[in-house]
């Protein structure tokens with residue numbers, strides 16, 4: 318499966334990238350980074366560190382947009398730590414960043430490919446929206462877009478909006494609208510599902526056990542990053558550990574049967590100051606929105622962690 322991953326590493330993005338690297342059925346054509354959890358320089362540098370942690374210094378990382386299309390930038394360093402990786406320190410990465418801008422890579426690679434590409438988005442959609450505005454016809458080369466974003470229930474930045482869609486609501490709306498126009502299949506995995514993928518102490522211990530037999534295995538580092546993640550959700554929602562948002566996107570690519578979905582039409586609220594970034598879904602066509610998306614509604618959490626642990630055990 319030819320795949321481009323757009324991300325803002327970010328602790329959960331890091332775990333998603335490692336899961337993708339550990340899955341030979343995914344042919345990672347490129348990783349584009351975007352400002353989101355932390356600045357573009359930090360997300361890009363973190364992508365280098367994580368690729369080296371996964372022993373994939375051959376992967377190509379293309380830094381993208383440093384700020385949202387319209388909104389003023391926000392970051393989530395209070396969630397992911399100042400370094401964006403839970404304060405875990407990594408050796409200075411040696412692999413290069415690509416000179417081509419992430420938006421140019423998305424646009425040019427999609428214009429040039431003959432076979433359609435799957436796009437996994439793990440952060441704000443600024444890069445993807447910008448590429449689609451520059452060359453909407455690239456949508457015809459998208460096999461599908463699988464994205465982490467939104468919430469049917471409460472958001473995690475405001476009561477209405479989830480971080481990826483809140484940070485750049487205009488980009489999210491452009492992507493959903495253009496995908497509908499070009500009939501690109503879209504799968505959205507919202508907080509309601511990722512909040513069921515909790516990295517409990519037992520699940521983190523299972524990851525740590527992978528490293529006890531193999532010093533090169535990155536699972537111990539993953540578990541340590543997770544120890545410092547999702548503390549607010551644990552405090553306010555009583556979770557037994559951090560929710561693993563972004564790895565759900567990669568797991569969907571690998572084993573879609575782990576998820577339940579429903580077909581709905583959807584858009585993003587961009588005008589209201591109160592609910593900007595809200596994923597607005599319509600189950601019965603009353604809003605007359607173009608297109609349909611597959612909205613994930615449930616996950617087999619044990620199956621997800623079985624997949625994640627098995628895959629990460631292959632690394633190192």
Ligand code: RIB
Pocket residue numbers: 325327328329330353354439440441465473479480481562563
């Ligand atoms: O709301 C969760 C999402 O926002 C995840 O992708 C996390 O990495 C942050 O980007």
Ligand code: CA
Pocket residue numbers: 324325326327329330353354439440563
């Ligand atoms: Ca992310």
